[in-house]
Amino acid sequence: MTSLVLLEHDANGIKQPSRSAVAAATKLGEVHVLIAGSNIAEAAAKAAKLPGVAKVIVADAPEYDHVMAEPISALIVALAPNYTHLLAATTAVGKNVMPRVAAFLDAQPISDIAEVVDADTFVRPIYAGNGMATVKSSDKVKVITVRAASFDPVPAEGGSAATEPAPAVDLPKNSKFISAELSKSERPELTAARVVISGGRGMQNGDNFKLIEPIADKLGAAVGASRAAVDAGFVPNDYQVGQTGKIVAPELYVAVGISGAIQHLAGMKDSKVIVAINKDEEAPIFQVADYGLVQDLFTALPELDKELGSS
Amino acid sequence: MKILVPVKRVVDYNVKVRVKSDGSGIETAGVKMSMNPFDEIAVEEAVRLKEKGVATEIVAVSMGVTQCSETIRTALAMGADRGILVESDVELQPLAVAKLLKVIADKEQPKLIILGKQAIDDDMSATGQMLAAFLGWPQGTFASKVLIEGDKITVTREVDGGLETVELSLPAIVTTDLRLNEPRYASLPNIMKARKKPIENLKPADLGVDPAPRLTVLKVNEPPKRQAGKKVASVAELVDKLRNEAKVI
Ligand SMILES: Cc1cc2nc3c(=O)[nH]c(=O)nc-3n(C[C@H](O)[C@H](O)[C@H](O)COP(=O)(O)OP(=O)(O)OC[C@H]3O[C@@H](n4cnc5c(N)ncnc54)[C@H](O)[C@@H]3O)c2cc1C
């Protein structure tokens, strides 16, 4: 049994969710990884260092920049006959690419697995994580996305895999990348941060997120948000935590001015320690919070900043 | 230009669902059902394109139990022109839905198919991408903005780091994200009018598709329950607890 994992990379190397996908794949046998884009020698070298990886397939071509679904799925389908399992992390890229791959292979994708039971059997959340379904696939090849928050990532270093170039494949030309408008931030990525502080509708406007920033700085935290805060334009879309946003499971999650709708809980309830700051003591968020503070956030946040600063 | 909009009947997003005590699935008996929220956004986008004169006809398709016709009626009341119901007693997984939609698309020849990015019951987020593969079309998933010009569609997508814009040749697949639009409520006169709009009734066999599921659900468990913790009286107490009890800061 050999698995192929589609990796995502940036200037810092192999992204943490992809390293979690590798961790899931190592439970299934031998692991090969695919890395794609132009001028990726450095990223390929980093991929080769991932512990547990036996082979790195390098697709070095501009057609693979931005990991568009149409070309990359054609490549994965061409590689598929060598593998029993094809995996990627449940990220915007993984969700975009893997179902397309699955259809070409006449397989039903197994989305967002939280556990590997055996080679055919996996646990995945349904209904915003209100149920954990154990599912068994009868497909010849399993096409899987991996819930990064449920698997400890493999370390960035320690392995030494062989690399080999990807085969040339006929690529469709029906899609074109135009531009990206990425939020710039010095902070850790939401899905990789040890601490996450999220603001909700209670923040009232985008400017007030400045109250969160010094605290996030002191804790090395990523900043997230509820859907309501994103919809209202307080913060960019990629801040959204929840069933239909990002799934996080940090050591510490602080929810500020967030009521705790099921869709939000779905994205953070596996955090180790949850803190809620909300002026409504009936807010459902308190039912999952380890520490609840019933206080107006406009007094609590400056106090919290001061308290942390005086350490 | 014709637009196809697949709409799924799901447990309403406000319902707090329960796992059945025998672990066989989620309790759906007597529970309020609605159109998948992302599909409402898809219908709304199609209707806006028709109002702008870009689209000429909107066909809503729903697959599953007989009552999916109600979901189609909702789409018709929002402004879709006609419906197609594919009735099936077996559970339809995204692979089967995508195969059925492929056959319907071959027959209907739409220029655009708009789906939800995710059904909030199975949380698969797969059908649109699979349909794109079966049709050999490009896909603009998780769309927060679409613009059609000539035989091209420009789609702004919500991705992990922010937004990404791609240009696709039509015909194409779009899947909707939350920020694409705010769906309208159907007015009473439109609900009345929708009753007269036609719905075609089909079975998977009529479309030559074997709908058998490939994933067998062995059991459904409740997720581990979190205990509500304690209330702290002040920020100082909170920081103390995080430092000395939870030891996370
Ligand atoms: C299809 C679908 C998908 C969705 N996906 C997501 C998702 O992925 N993520 C997500 O988060 N939501 C999602 N939602 C939305 C979800 O249902 C809720 O509407 C949303 O989470 C509410 O956000 P909120 O808690 O910030 O706002 P509200 O529910 O309005 O809560 C605001 C809270 O702030 C508190 N507050 C107000 N002022 C103050 C103050 N001065 N000090 C302290 N506290 C204060 C209030 O007491 C209240 O509890 C989805 C909904 C649908 C239909």
Ligand SMILES: Nc1ncnc2c1ncn2[C@@H]1O[C@H](COP(=O)(O)O)[C@@H](O)[C@H]1O
């Ligand atoms: N049974 C169905 N009937 C109609 N549309 C469906 C059905 N299942 C899935 N879809 C469409 O596919 C989208 C994504 O669903 P899923 O891949 O299951 O998350 C939904 O938002 C619908 O647009």
